[in-house]
Amino acid sequence: MAEVFFFLAAIGALAGAIGTVALRNPFYSVLSLVCHLLSLAALFLLLRAEFLAAAQVIVYVGAVMVLYLFVVAYVGGGEDPIRAAGSPGLRWASALFAGALFVELSIAVLGTGLTAFGEEGSGWFAGYGTPGEIGRLLLTDFLLAFEAASILLLIAAVGAVILARRRAGLEHPREISVAEMLRRGSRDEMTGGEAGTMIEAGGPPQR
Amino acid sequence: MNIEWYLVVSALVFCIGAGGILVRRNPLVILLCLELMLNAGNLALVAFARAHGNQDGQIFALVVMVVAACEVAVGLGLIVAIYRRRLPIDVDELRELQG
Numbered sequence: 001m002a003e004v005f006f007f008l009a010a011i012g013a014l015a016g017a018i019g020t021v022a023l024r025n026p027f028y029s030v031l032s033l034v035c036h037l038l039s040l041a042a043l044f045l046l047l048r049a050e051f052l053a054a055a056q057v058i059v060y061v062g063a064v065m066v067l068y069l070f071v072v073a074y075v076g077g078g079e080d081p082i083r084a085a086g087s088p089g090l091r092w093a094s095a096l097f098a099g100a101l102f103v104e105l106s107i108a109v110l111g112t113g114l115t116a117f118g119e120e121g122s123g124w125f126a127g128y129g130t131p132g133e134i135g136r137l138l139l140t141d142f143l144l145a146f147e148a149a150s151i152l153l154l155i156a157a158v159g160a161v162i163l164a165r166r167r168a169g170l171e172h173p174r175e176i177s178v179a180e181m182l183r184r185g186s187r188d189e190m191t192g193g194e195a196g197t198m199i200e201a202g203g204p205p206q207r
Numbered sequence: 208m209n210i211e212w213y214l215v216v217s218a219l220v221f222c223i224g225a226g227g228i229l230v231r232r233n234p235l236v237i238l239l240c241l242e243l244m245l246n247a248g249n250l251a252l253v254a255f256a257r258a259h260g261n262q263d264g265q266i267f268a269l270v271v272m273v274v275a276a277c278e279v280a281v282g283l284g285l286i287v288a289i290y291r292r293r294l295p296i297d298v299d300e301l302r303e304l305q306g
Contacts, residue, residue, distance in 0.1 A: 010216045021227035047257045098226030105218035149273040156277035163284035
């Protein structure tokens with residue numbers, strides 16, 4: 001039974017991956033990646049990584065892909081011809097490179113002594129991969145990685161807000177820059193009392 | 208199922224993602240292909256964690272998911288900034304930094 005589910009999920013994952021690369025409209029590429037991620041969550045479940053499968057569905061399919069869909073809808077990338085840089089020969093060279101990489105990885109995987117692990121893998125215990133076990137590990141053995149990941153997420157969120165802010169130079173009096181903000185301390189005198197509102201994030205309305 | 212099957216699927220997905228990054232020119236699709244490659248790495252990590260019978264690989268996969276989320280946030284912010292400056296959304300056209 002596990003074999004049937006494995007092949008179904010693997011075919012779904014590969015079809016989703018090929019669709020992501022081959023479909024011309026970025027919107028359909030994102031939807032294809034959603035299919036790929038759901039199949040991958042099924043593979044995680046087969047590997048007894050329950051918490052990871054749930055996190056995959058909630059974080060990736062639920063949050064990150066919706067972010068992608070919003071940006072694709074905002075930017076409005078229509079039909080995008082698939083062509084490599086320079087001459088069309090480079091496209092075939094790219095495909096050739098990917099094929100060579102797969103052959104190399106397959107040799108690395110199949111040519112080693114991985115069969116020693118046996119059919120069902122080694123030790124498996126009750127509670128393997130459950131949220132409780134993962135949470136215990138995150139708060140004991142991997143506490144430093146956990147905290148570093150949280151700081152990284154904070155930095156990325158602040159960076160994304162600063163990058164995506166609407167601006168085209170700083171000549172407008174109500175425009176604020178981060179360096180200016182740090183130097184002068186008070187934000188109200190620059191933004192005219194709109195600090196912390198969506199008007200501040202959006203910048204001057206005429207741009 | 209033997210562990211090798213999962214690793215072969217992971218290698219295939221990784222190569223499809225690498226080929227997509229080389230072929231596609233739209234930065235949005237390039238970010239999607241990066242996601243493919245990161246997820247292939249995740250699958251290999253979880254498969255090895257299962258083979259060894261401990262959960263450290265799953266923690267590593269979780270951290271990879273966090274890094275992927277950060278990369279998406281910054282990458283999409285860059286794409287929105289590019290779009291607002293009326294620049295073409297094509298990695299071949301954006302060559303100001305090339306000198």
